[in-house]
Amino acid sequence: xxxxxxxxxxxxxxxxxxxxxxxxxxxxxxxxxxxxxxxxxxxxxxxxxxxxxxxxxxxxxxxxxxxxxxxxxxxxxxxxxxxxxxxxxxxxxxxxxxxxxxxxxxxxxxxxxxxxxxxxxxxxxxxxxxxxxxxxxxxxxxxxxxxxxxxxxxxxxxxxxxxxxxxxxxxxxxxxxxxxxxxxxxxxxxxxxxxxxxxxxxxxxxxxxxxxxxxxxxxxxxxxxxxxxxxxxxxxxxxxxxxxxxxxxxxxxxxxxxxxxxxxxxxxxxxxxxxxxxxxxxxxxxxxxxxxxxxxxxxxxxxxxxxxxxxxxxxxxxxxxxxxxxxxxxxxxxxxxxxxxxxxxxxxxxxxxxxxxxxxxxxxxxxxxxxxxxxxxxxxxxxxxxxxxxxxxxxxxxxxxxxxxxxxxxxxxxxxxxxxxxxxxxxxxxxxxxxxxxxxxxxxx
Amino acid sequence: xxxxxxxxxxxxxxxxxxxxxxxxxxxxxxxxxxxxxxxxxxxxxxxxxxxxxxxxxxxxxxxxxxxxxxxxxxxxxxxxxxxxxxxxxxxxxxxxxxxxxxxxxxxxxxxxxxxxxxxxxxxxxxxxxxxxxxxxxxxxxxxxxxxxxxxxxxxxxxxxxxxxxxxxxxxxxxxxxxxxxxxxxxxxxxxxxxxxxxxxxxxxxxxxxxxxxxxxxxxxxxxxxxxxxxxxxxxxxxxxxxxxxxxxxxxxxxxxxxxxxxxxxxxxxxxxxxxxxxxxxxxxxxx
Numbered sequence: 144x145x146x147x148x149x150x151x152x153x154x155x156x157x158x159x160x161x162x163x164x165x166x167x168x169x170x171x172x173x174x175x176x177x178x179x180x181x182x183x184x185x186x187x188x189x190x191x192x193x194x195x196x197x198x199x200x201x202x203x204x205x206x207x208x209x210x211x212x213x214x215x216x217x218x219x220x221x222x223x224x225x226x227x228x229x230x231x232x233x234x235x236x237x238x239x240x241x242x243x244x245x246x247x248x249x250x251x252x253x254x255x256x257x258x259x260x261x262x263x264x265x266x267x268x269x270x271x272x273x274x275x276x277x278x279x280x281x282x283x284x285x286x287x288x289x290x291x292x293x294x295x296x297x298x299x300x301x302x303x304x305x306x307x308x309x310x311x312x313x314x315x316x317x318x319x320x321x322x323x324x325x326x327x328x329x330x331x332x333x334x335x336x337x338x339x340x341x342x343x344x345x346x347x348x349x350x351x352x353x354x355x356x357x358x359x360x361x362x363x364x365x366x367x368x369x370x371x372x373x374x375x376x377x378x379x380x381x382x383x384x385x386x387x388x389x390x391x392x393x394x395x396x397x398x399x400x401x402x403x404x405x406x407x408x409x410x411x412x413x414x415x416x417x418x419x420x421x422x423x424x425x426x427x428x429x430x431x432x433x434x435x436x437x438x439x440x441x442x443x444x445x446x447x448x449x450x451x452x453x454x455x456x457x458x459x460x461x462x463x464x465x466x467x468x469x470x471x472x473x474x475x476x477x478x479x480x481x482x483x484x485x486x487x488x489x490x491x492x493x494x495x496x497x498x499x500x501x502x503x504x505x506x507x508x509x510x511x512x513x514x515x516x517x518x519x520x521x522x523x524x525x526x527x528x529x530x531x532x533x534x535x536x537x538x539x540x541x542x543x544x545x546x547x548x549x550x551x552x553x554x555x556x557x558x559x560x561x562x563x564x565x566x567x568x569x570x571x572x573x574x575x576x577x578x579x580x581x582x583x584x585x586x587x588x
Numbered sequence: 589x590x591x592x593x594x595x596x597x598x599x600x601x602x603x604x605x606x607x608x609x610x611x612x613x614x615x616x617x618x619x620x621x622x623x624x625x626x627x628x629x630x631x632x633x634x635x636x637x638x639x640x641x642x643x644x645x646x647x648x649x650x651x652x653x654x655x656x657x658x659x660x661x662x663x664x665x666x667x668x669x670x671x672x673x674x675x676x677x678x679x680x681x682x683x684x685x686x687x688x689x690x691x692x693x694x695x696x697x698x699x700x701x702x703x704x705x706x707x708x709x710x711x712x713x714x715x716x717x718x719x720x721x722x723x724x725x726x727x728x729x730x731x732x733x734x735x736x737x738x739x740x741x742x743x744x745x746x747x748x749x750x751x752x753x754x755x756x757x758x759x760x761x762x763x764x765x766x767x768x769x770x771x772x773x774x775x776x777x778x779x780x781x782x783x784x785x786x787x788x789x790x791x792x793x794x795x796x797x798x799x800x801x802x803x804x805x806x807x808x809x810x811x812x813x814x815x816x817x818x819x820x821x822x823x824x825x826x827x828x829x830x831x832x833x834x835x836x837x838x839x840x841x842x843x844x845x846x847x848x849x850x851x852x853x854x855x856x857x858x859x860x861x862x863x864x865x866x867x868x869x870x871x872x873x874x875x
Binding site: 149150153155161169170171172174218219220221222223224225226230231232233234239241242245246248250251255258259262263264265267268 | 595596598599600601602603604605606615618619622626629630699700701702703704705706772773774775776779869870872873
């Protein structure tokens with residue numbers, strides 16, 4: 144690493160609580176009649192002493208169950224809520240997308256609404272006008288520019304709003320659960336757009352309870368539970384913690400009820416603590432440790448490390464292995480899963496030549512080269528080293544690295560195989576050899 | 589989990605929470621303008637006769653009041669009583685429209701306040717700005733009527749922009765205060781309606797300053813003129829309609845007394861800003 148960059152966002156011991164009044168004094172009359180009555184209220188601690196940093200260019204997920212404080216955290220970051228304690232530092236232009244289409248007015252046509260919405264999100268009117276075409280292009284709403292928004296379908300609205308959002312070009316984006324929008328084709332487009340935003344070096348904070356999206360996009364994630372950090376780091380591990388919390392929640396509720404019933408009610412309630420969480424380096428790793436996988440990465444055709452590749456190009460998956468014991472003819476391999484968890488491909492050298500002998504302390508890199516015929520998605524690689532028969536693992540690291548595959552268009556299914564398209568008419572008089580390729584817009588793959 | 593290891597010295601100043609003006613004044617101005625223009629457009633382009641309807645409201649009220657009070661013989665001592673009446677109605681409409689809309693403005697714009705980082709003061713300010721656009725339109729028939737009735741252009745017409753700015757500032761302060769009070773106390777709206785009604789009858793809108801002096805006395809007129817709205821209205825008539833309408837200074841009993849409505853205006857501005865600024869960080873939660 145070179146000199147570390149200043150983090151894009153630093154959250155330093157931030158706390159936030161809300162007063163939940165028992166009976167709200169909502170009128171001057173009440174106040175005048177009972178000037179000295181103090182309104183009693185409960186305090187809801189939405190965030191307690193939360194600290195984390197997001198590096199520049201990171202795609203950072205904030206997850207948690209309902210009421211865990213994730214939206215409050217986002218609103219504090221966005222400057223919508225004032226924090227009670229702690230500080231938030233932000234480096235760079237920030238844009239918030241808590242709701243799509245803020246300021247949209249149903250009685251105005253798309254053109255005006257784009258300008259309004261863009262102004263809300265921080266563009267000047269001139270910038271908004273200049274980007275209008277790009278926005279309409281992306282939303283595919285050319286034919287409806289002068290239609291009032293109240294006549295738009297909900298899908299069209301979402302497309303328009305999303306298009307404005309991605310045209311804002313903020314350096315830091317705060318996004319709250321806006322991924323589940325539009326039809327499948329538009330979603331794919333949005334996902335590709337997220338991949339582009341990532342590549343452009345923008346920092347993205349995504350608040351969601353969709354773990355799939357987190358594992359698909361995020362470099363790191365933060366799991367909140369009862370306003371505290373429950374887990375931070377690798378999305379995979381955060382996702383597992385999240386599932387665990389969800390399953391535990393019911394059991395814990397029962398436990399608590401029993402405990403409260405049994406104990407003196409004045410006794411302090413046991414708080415779920417973060418102390419017994421799995422430690423930072425606990426990851427899914429199997430094996431006897433006689434060989435150790437140090438790291439894995441993908442390379443493009445030119446040998447440059449890549450995290451995003453276009454479908455159709457040549458790719459090499461490399462893994463560095465250190466031997467902690469003398470091994471004879473070990474097997475090397477990797478499994479690849481897509482974002483839905485389907486295993487797409489498994490590869491190893493079982494049927495290739497024997498690999499020979501490796502001494503203790505030796506370090507090697509093994510590699511598989513392949514054409515990326517995968518459909519656009521995020522793929523996770525789990526490299527492994529096994530003994531000569533493949534019966535025992537020396538080391539396997541589950542979902543060690545991931546590769547984002549993008550394509551010019553969405554593909555159905557797992558693969559996007561190279562294919563060619565043609566139409567062959569067979570009327571009388573045409574020689575079988577002559578064919579007329581269609582001029583339809585179906586691209587030749 | 590421990591705090592992240594961060595070189596705090598290299599970070600800029602920490603994020604400020606939500607505030608009345610926000611951190612970028614140009615953005616504040618742009619947002620206020622966008623909101624106001626949008627509202628204005630909606631009112632006018634919603635129907636083809638938008639502008640006519642906008643004129644109709646003060647004109648109808650004018651028609652009724654004029655029919656009644658000219659029969660009663662009001663306004664004989666001033667020139668162009670009818671135009672003066674219209675001016676009073678137009679200015680009052682501005683105040684009642686701006687403040688009446690502003691009361692609910694923050695809760696109406698809830699999605700802006702709660703969903704994006706938004707300078708809070710832009711909300712009531714945009715309401716006042718929209719009302720100002722309408723005021724500018726409604727001033728047109730005043731001049732048309734005045735010239736049609738035989739009035740002459742006066743050099744003192746140049747006072748009008750200053751008077752309107754003074755009125756705008758006063759109304760803005762009221763609107764700001766009302767909008768933030770409404771977040772806490774929902775009965776502000778009916779209370780303010782009553783206050784507006786009282787103001788209508790307690791200002792020389794359909795009667796003249798001279799009538800007040802003759803019937804209620806010098807002191808009553810003086811106190812009436814302490815209201816910044818009444819003072820501005822009186823001076824507007826003097827400057828725009830005809831010098832036979834008393835000037836505010838003469839109605840209040842000497843120019844130095846004008847410091848009272850001035851002080852009241854400044855006090856309203858200061859109090860409104862203070863209250864709003866203090867409440868601004870919590871508006872999103874309290875709505």
